[in-house]
Every structure is written in structure tokens, then in C-alpha cells.
Amino acid sequence: MAPSTGTLHLAAAIDGTGQYTAPYYVELARLAERGTLDFVTLDDSFGPPGEGQGRPDALSVLARVAPATERVGLVPTVTTTHTEPFHVSSAVATLDWVSRGRAGWTVGVSTTEAEARLVGRRPAAPAGELWAEAEEVADVVARLWDSWEDDAEIRDTATGRFIDRDKLHYVDFEGRHFRVRGPSIVPRPPQGHPVVAVDATDPVTWDTAARHATVAFVRATTPDAAGRIRDELRGRAASFGRERGALTVLAAVTVDLADGEYAAGLATGDAPLTATAAGPPLYRGGPVDLADLIAGWHTAGAVDGFHITPAAPPGDLERFVNGTVALLQHRGLFRTFYPGATLRDHLGLPRPANRYALARETAQ
Amino acid sequence: MNDSSGSGKQIHLAAHFPGVNNTTVWAGPPAGPTTTPGRCASRNPSLGSQIDFSSFEHLARTAERGLFDFFFLAEGLRLREHNGRIHDLDVVGRPESLTVLTALAAVTERIGLAATVNATFNEPYELARRLASLDHLSGGRAAWNVVTSSDAFTGENFRRGGYLDRADRYTRAAEFVATARELWDSGTPDGTPGPFVHSGEHFGIEGWFGVAPAPQGHPVVIQAGDSDEGREFAASAADVIFTRHGTLEAGRVFYTDVKRRLAAYGRDPDDLKIMPGVSFVLGDTAAEAQERAAEIRRQQVSPQTALLTLEQIWGVDLSGYDPEGPLPDIDPDPDSQRVQGRVRHADPLAVAAKWRALSEEKGLSIRQTVIEATGRQSFIGTPEAVAAEMAAFVRSDAADGFILVPHLTPGGLDDFVDRVVPLLQERGVFRTGYTGRTLRDHLGLRHPGGRSARSARGSAPDLDGRRTGIGRTDGT
Numbered sequence: 001m002a003p004s005t006g007t008l009h010l011a012a013a014i015d016g017t018g019q020y021t022a023p024y025y026v027e028l029a030r031l032a033e034r035g036t037l038d039f040v041t042l043d044d045s046f047g048p049p050g051e052g053q054g055r056p057d058a059l060s061v062l063a064r065v066a067p068a069t070e071r072v073g074l075v076p077t078v079t080t081t082h083t084e085p086f087h088v089s090s091a092v093a094t095l096d097w098v099s100r101g102r103a104g105w106t107v108g109v110s111t112t113e114a115e116a117r118l119v120g121r122r123p124a125a126p127a128g129e130l131w132a133e134a135e136e137v138a139d140v141v142a143r144l145w146d147s148w149e150d151d152a153e154i155r156d157t158a159t160g161r162f163i164d165r166d167k168l169h170y171v172d173f174e175g176r177h178f179r180v181r182g183p184s185i186v187p188r189p190p191q192g193h194p195v196v197a198v199d200a201t202d203p204v205t206w207d208t209a210a211r212h213a214t215v216a217f218v219r220a221t222t223p224d225a226a227g228r229i230r231d232e233l234r235g236r237a238a239s240f241g242r243e244r245g246a247l248t249v250l251a252a253v254t255v256d257l258a259d260g261e262y263a264a265g266l267a268t269g270d271a272p273l274t275a276t277a278a279g280p281p282l283y284r285g286g287p288v289d290l291a292d293l294i295a296g297w298h299t300a301g302a303v304d305g306f307h308i309t310p311a312a313p314p315g316d317l318e319r320f321v322n323g324t325v326a327l328l329q330h331r332g333l334f335r336t337f338y339p340g341a342t343l344r345d346h347l348g349l350p351r352p353a354n355r356y357a358l359a360r361e362t363a364q
Numbered sequence: 365m366n367d368s369s370g371s372g373k374q375i376h377l378a379a380h381f382p383g384v385n386n387t388t389v390w391a392g393p394p395a396g397p398t399t400t401p402g403r404c405a406s407r408n409p410s411l412g413s414q415i416d417f418s419s420f421e422h423l424a425r426t427a428e429r430g431l432f433d434f435f436f437l438a439e440g441l442r443l444r445e446h447n448g449r450i451h452d453l454d455v456v457g458r459p460e461s462l463t464v465l466t467a468l469a470a471v472t473e474r475i476g477l478a479a480t481v482n483a484t485f486n487e488p489y490e491l492a493r494r495l496a497s498l499d500h501l502s503g504g505r506a507a508w509n510v511v512t513s514s515d516a517f518t519g520e521n522f523r524r525g526g527y528l529d530r531a532d533r534y535t536r537a538a539e540f541v542a543t544a545r546e547l548w549d550s551g552t553p554d555g556t557p558g559p560f561v562h563s564g565e566h567f568g569i570e571g572w573f574g575v576a577p578a579p580q581g582h583p584v585v586i587q588a589g590d591s592d593e594g595r596e597f598a599a600s601a602a603d604v605i606f607t608r609h610g611t612l613e614a615g616r617v618f619y620t621d622v623k624r625r626l627a628a629y630g631r632d633p634d635d636l637k638i639m640p641g642v643s644f645v646l647g648d649t650a651a652e653a654q655e656r657a658a659e660i661r662r663q664q665v666s667p668q669t670a671l672l673t674l675e676q677i678w679g680v681d682l683s684g685y686d687p688e689g690p691l692p693d694i695d696p697d698p699d700s701q702r703v704q705g706r707v708r709h710a711d712p713l714a715v716a717a718k719w720r721a722l723s724e725e726k727g728l729s730i731r732q733t734v735i736e737a738t739g740r741q742s743f744i745g746t747p748e749a750v751a752a753e754m755a756a757f758v759r760s761d762a763a764d765g766f767i768l769v770p771h772l773t774p775g776g777l778d779d780f781v782d783r784v785v786p787l788l789q790e791r792g793v794f795r796t797g798y799t800g801r802t803l804r805d806h807l808g809l810r811h812p813g814g815r816s817a818r819s820a821r822g823s824a825p826d827l828d829g830r831r832t833g834i835g836r837t838d839g840t
Binding site: 018021086093098159185 | 496
């Protein structure tokens with residue numbers, strides 16, 4: 001692996017089962033923003049996470065968080081299995097409008113029969129089929145974001161025209177799973193395309209990630225393993241005609257900093273990460289050793305950064321920001337301020353050209 | 365000054381964001397900072413963006429400063445077309461309602477947040493979950509304006525697609541609302557999500573509702589529409605009915621009829637608030653207000669808009685006609701498919717005859733006829749006159765309050781809040797401070813309670829589809 005020269009990217013989950021009040025999420029997002037993290041994520045599923053357990057709609061929560069924060073990116077999970085792609089497109093675009101260019105979404109699917117029964121429209125389907133459908137959703141959502149060119153609103157008093165309708169486009173999407181006519185009701189969002197993330201833990205998701213994601217979360221307990229998955233994802237992206245660097249790969253880690261009590265004992269050695277049955281590997285140790293681990297993996301070129309899930313928020317997120325992040329900043333490995341305003345700015349991604357405007361320019 | 369004539373009845377006020385239609389005056393580029401590349405620079409400071417969050421924030425905060433009950437958003441699911449092309453003469457493009465309202469919960473504290481959401485192209489579980497989430501995240505300020513979609517044109521954007529005929533649309537919507545309430549009621553008394561089973565004509569669903577019981581129990585349900593079925597549905601199941609009965613006398617007739625229907629469902633007259641949508645124009649003198657109102661109408665109905673409005677009724681190409689000339693002498697085509705995404709007049713021949721009579725009687729041109737015929741209830745006058753007229757409407761039981769539709773974004777409510785609200789307060793017909801936290805508190809509605817509380821209150825409203833009807837989406 002070649003040594004990485006890329007910018008280090010850090011993101012944090014602000015999940016909390018049974019948490020319904022806005023201040024809980026606002027406090028965590030502000031903490032992440034104080035640490036100049038690229039973005040926060042909020043997990044979701046169509047059904048409740050378990051019997052008697054609940055959580056509010058993730059996109060709604062981050063819309064509520066948006067005006068209470070200024071720079072940090074906001075990336076909710078949005079499922080694609082039982083939803084209308086047109087609504088998904090409108091909601092994520094609107095999150096981008098209300099956050100002034102800080103929105104993303106993690107593409108999700110609903111695999112269980114229990115979730116299917118909440119809608120009652122069709123039975124559960126195999127994961128491969130659901131991810132193929134999710135790809136279609138991601139595709140049509142991006143087309144709908146482009147269905148308004150940036151300068152479609154003209155407000156031309158002389159002709160009485162509010163818009164130039166030649167700059168609005170029918171997407172006329174017809175896939176195996178659904179059709180959408182378009183155009184969107186929402187003008188093109190500030191980022192052009194909000195950021196698309198995919199949890200690429202399961203290889204069944206890899207083609208979706210390689211084709212559509214700007215950020216992929218991977219699970220690995222060693223830098224070698226992480227690097228191999230990143231190479232695989234980037235190789236597939238290249239085979240789909242994308243640039244290898246268009247995909248930002250973050251290692252997912254659950255972080256238990258527990259006052260750093262067992263920093264000396266458990267967090268050192270060759271394998272500071274413990275594989276877990278479900279969910280990301282667990283790091284248990286002190287904030288300083290975690291900074292070393294992050295710096296080590298990143299310098300080795302294994303990943304572009306880390307997506308951490310605090311084991312016990314807000315305590316673990318505070319220790320991460322005040323300890324680990326502060327140390328990475330002190331060493332010059334992580335930024336100390338946001339140089340840009342949008343999530344794409346944080347990730348070093350350009351604002352994508354509009355495919356319809358591009359097609360017209362090419363034709364001319 | 366206290367209004368000595370009245371019963372102490374208080375006015376309820378709501379603010380409609382002036383969005384996508386020709387009621388919005390937009391001429392010229394918007395003011396203020398924008399985030400979209402390519403958007404024009406500022407020229408007219410009174411014309412804001414219809415999409416930047418700052419516009420929504422300004423109007424919602426102004427409404428809250430005016431102690432309004434709620435802030436209201438319409439919805440669109442397909443861009444309007446005219447003669448097979450996207451309609452380009454009105455404001456177009458808007459955000460998704462629930463996402464904007466949830467963001468507004470961060471910059472407001474008390475005002476209710478009402479989203480128009482379609483019951484045709486959504487599913488009860490998903491929508492009930494998003495509304496319950498808004499209720500939690502706003503501390504009990506969520507409302508849902510239930511609408512349905514009329515045609516396969518809108519359906520082309522959705523998996524469900526296709527077409528639901530009128531009866532199916534209404535029965536689905538009625539069952540949709542009933543199902544949402546079952547889901548909201550499914551939580552356990554200790555505040556955790558609970559199991560539900562619903563088996564009906566349109567939905568057969570079961571599982572665990574993913575959100576704990578919301579602060580209001582049920583978000584407030586608003587219903588728009590005027591048919592007999594619509595009135596019956598509102599009487600059985602809505603908390604607010606959004607009407608357009610303009611005159612005092614028509615308002616009184618409607619009010620009496622709808623309130624009379626409540627008893628059959630074991631409800632009190634106060635359980636349903638009647639709120640017409642109205643516009644307003646203020647001036648320092650009556651003459652100035654009238655002059656300003658006429659100018660606004662001319663801006664709303666440009667020569668191009670006048671011709672297109674006429675085509676929507678006639679259903680034929682009228683582009684050769686002079687908008688400043690007389691109405692066409694040809695008859696409308698009642699089977700025309702020229703207009704899409706907008707509610708068609710039920711009887712174009714009758715409408716055309718009415719407009720022709722109006723035009724001949726007053727000697728009006730096409731444009732003048734459209735201006736005259738499409739005007740809606742508007743309070744026009746000095747702040748004193750407008751306050752007195754509004755108070756008279758409410759005190760004489762022609763309404764419980766109003767949903768105000770300003771014509772400018774985002775400052776269209778500023779004058780009303782600064783100049784009319786204090787006069788309403790002086791008259792003793794409007795609150796001087798919020799007394800509660802939730803939208804139900806503002807509207808004086810009871811908390812619906814959970815399962816046990818509902819059954820103790822008597823039988824559930826009859827949601828049998830044959831007796832119910834629900835308003836239409838505005839179709840943009």
C-alpha cells in the first residue's frame with residue numbers, strides 16, 4: 001500500500017435508542033462540530049429497532065438539528081425498500097436546502113418480513129434483490145436532483161415567466177422495480193448532489209457502493225484488511241467508469257473510551273480492535289491510543305478516515321473530541337477549522353455538473 | 365377598547381406560506397443572500413426566495429411573533445403543465461413540507477407546524493411515523509392537512525402510479541387517517557412504542573409502531589374541502605377544517621351546517637375549528653388599500669396568466685385572443701385534456717356562461733374578467749377596518765378564525781402582525797400571549813389520550829368510506 005497523502009476524514013454516529021427530544025441530538029451534533037468532524041450520521045430502519053424499542057425518523061431529526069448547527073454534515077439513513085423514490089429525493093434535497101448544503105444520506109434497505117408487514121404491500125425479498133432496487137433508487141434520486149438546472153429560475157418580468165422550462169427535465173426513469181416521470185418539485189439542492197453513503201459491510205452492497213456512493217463505511221480489525229476492502233471497492237468503482245478517488249472509504253469503529261481507565265492494558269498490542277458479532281469492531285481504551293491507531297491506519301493508506309460510534313454518548317463523544325481529535329489536530333493530522341461551508345467542501349469533493357446541462361452543452 | 369358585543373369568543377390565526385401559484389407576487393429577482401449558483405442578485409428587497417430556508421424562517425417567526433396558532437405549508441407532487449408543457453408563469457419549486465417544518469421547529473418555540481401531505485401516494489405507517497417524529501421534535505406542535513390526489517398524472521411519479529377513482533381515493537384516505545390514529549394510540553402507558561394490528565379494505569398491516577406516544581397524542585388533523593362528504597369527514601374526524609367561504613353570510617351557513625354535524629359523532633361544536641383561507645391588503649386609508657389591492661391583482665393576473673386561466677376553462681387554444689379584448693364567443697370543450705395537474709372545473713360550460721355574463725354586465729376584458737372572477741375572500745382596508753371585519757366574522761359565527769395567505773415572500777405578514785394583531789388584542793378577540801405549549805393548547809382542543817381514553821369517550825368516529833370525503837391536493 002502506498003502511503004496516504006489524503007486528508008483525514010472523521011465522522012461520528014449520534015444514535016440513541018429511545019431518544020425523542022431534540023436537545024439530545026443537537027448536543028451531540030454540536031460536540032461533533034466542535035471537533036470539526038466532517039459529518040454526523042443517524043441510523044434508522046423502517047420498523048423499530050426491536051420490540052418495544054423506538055426512535056424518531058432520522059431525516060426528520062437531522063432537519064431539526066440543521067438550524068441548530070452551522071458546518072457539520074448531516075447524514076441520516078433513509079431506507080429504499082418500502083418508500084417512494086420521489087419522496088426520498090425530495091426529502092434529502094430539502095435537508096440540503098434547510099442545512100444550506102450539508103446533507104447526505106446513507107442508503108438503507110428493509111430485509112425483514114416484520115418490516116414488510118408494516119406496509120403490507122409485498123413480502124420480504126432477498127438482500128441482493130433489495131440492493132439492486134436500492135441502486136435504482138439512488139440512480140433516480142440523483143437524476144431528480146439534476147432535473148432542475150441551477151439557473152432554471154429566471155423571474156423574467158418582460159415575458160411573465162418565472163422559470164425557463166427548457167431547463168427543467170423529465171427524468172423518465174424506467175427500471176425493473178419502478179418508473180418515475182419527473183421533474184422534481186424541489187429545485188436542484190445547494191450541493192447539486194447531497195452526499196451518498198453506503199454501509200459496505202456486506203459484500204452484497206459493494207456494487208451499490210462502487211456505483212453510487214461518495215462515502216463507504218467498512219468494517220475491519222486490521223489496516224491490511226481495511227486496505228484490501230478499499231482496493232476492492234475502488235477497483236469496482238473504476239470498472240464502472242468512476243475515478244478511484246471519488247469514493248471516500250471510512251473504517252467503522254465503536255469507541256468505548258470509558259474514562260481511559262483501561263488505556264494501558266487493553267488498548268495496546270497488535271489487535272486493539274475486537275470483532276463483534278453485530279456492528280462495527282469495538283475499540284476499548286484511551287483517547288491517546290485511539291489517536292495513534294487512527295494516525296497509523298491513515299498513514300498506512302488503509303482508509304481515508306474513520307466513522308466512530310460512541311459506545312456511551314455523550315461521554316465517549318466528548319472524550320473523542322477533547323482527547324483523540326485534539327491530539328490529531330495538535331499533530332497536524334486533522335484540520336482545526338472548517339475551510340468550507342458544505343459537506344462536499346469538507347470531503348474535498350467538487351460540486352457535480354448537471355447531467356442535463358452537460359448534455360445540452362455537448363450537443364451544441 | 366373591549367368588544368362589548370361579543371361572547372368572548374377568540375380568533376384563531378394561521379399563516380399560509382405563499383408558495384406555488386399565481387397568488388404570489390414575484391416579479392423581478394429576489395433579495396438577499398442565496399446559496400444557489402446562478403440565482404439572480406438582489407433588486408427588489410420585498411421579493412424573497414421561495415426555496416431558501418431563510419424565507420420560511422422569516423415568515424414562521426413573524427407568525428409566531430403574532431401569536432398565530434400554526435404555520436401552514438401546501439404540497440406539490442408533480443409540476444403543473446399546460447398543453448403538455450411545464451407551466452412557467454407562476455412561482456414553481458418548493459421543498460418537501462415535513463422536512464422544512466421539522467427544521468422550523470428549531471427556530472420557533474410555540475407556533476404549530478402544519479404539513480399538507482397526500483394520502484394517495486403515501487403509506488400509513490411511514491407517514492404516521494414522520495408526523496409523530498415532528499410532534500416529538502417540536503414538543504407537540506405537529507399538524508397534518510389531509511389531501512388526496514386526483515389523477516394518474518401525479519401518479520406517474522410514484523410506485524403506486526396509476527389512478528384511484530374518486531370513491532376509492534376517499535375511502536383510502538379515510539381509512540388512512542383512522543389507521544394513523546391506531547398507530548399513534550398503540551404505545552404503552554409507560555411511553556414506549558407498542559404493537560398494532562390493522563385490517564381493513566385498503567390496509568392490512570401489523571407490527572410495532574416505531575415511535576413512542578407523541579406529546580399531542582394525535583397530531584392535529586386538518587381537512588380541506590367543501591363537498592358533502594368532506595363536511596361529514598371533517599365532522600367525524602378532523603380538528604380543523606380549511607374552507608374558502610368568503611362572504612359573511614355564506615360563512616355563517618357553512619359554519620352552522622358543519623357544526624351541526626358534530627353531535628352525531630359524540631363531539632362538541634368546539635372540537636372542530638372552522639378556518640377559511642383569506643388574503644388581506646392594508647392601507648393607511650380605505651382608498652389606498654383598494655388601490656393597492658387592484659395593483660396586486662394586476663400583478664397576479666398578467667396578460668399571459670389571464671389567457672391561460674381562460675384556457676383552463678375552455679380547454680382549447682386561445683393564444684390568438686387579445687387578453688385586453690372580449691371573451692371568446694366559442695364554447696368550451698368539456699372533454700379537453702389540455703390542463704394537467706390542476707383541478708378541473710366540474711362544469712366548464714356553466715363556468716364559461718357565468719364569466720360571460722359577468723363580462724357583459726360590467727363591460728370587462730378577458731384579463732379584467734379573470735381578475736374579477738378568481739378573486740378570493742380578501743380583507744381590504746385600514747388596519748382598524750380589517751380588525752373590525754375579522755372580529756365581526758368570528759363573533760357572528762361565520763368562522764372560528766382564518767388562515768392568512770399573504771402575497772409576498774417572506775415579508776407578507778409583517779404589516780399584519782405589526783398593525784392588525786395589536787388592534788385585535790385591544791378588542792379582546794385575540795390572545796396577548798401563548799397560554800399553552802402545544803398546538804392543541806392553542807386551538808383549545810382536547811388531548812385525545814391513548815386507547816383507554818378513547819374508548820371511554822364513546823364510540824370511535826364512523827370512518828365508513830361511503831360517508832367520508834377529503835379535500836384535494838392543490839395539484840402543483
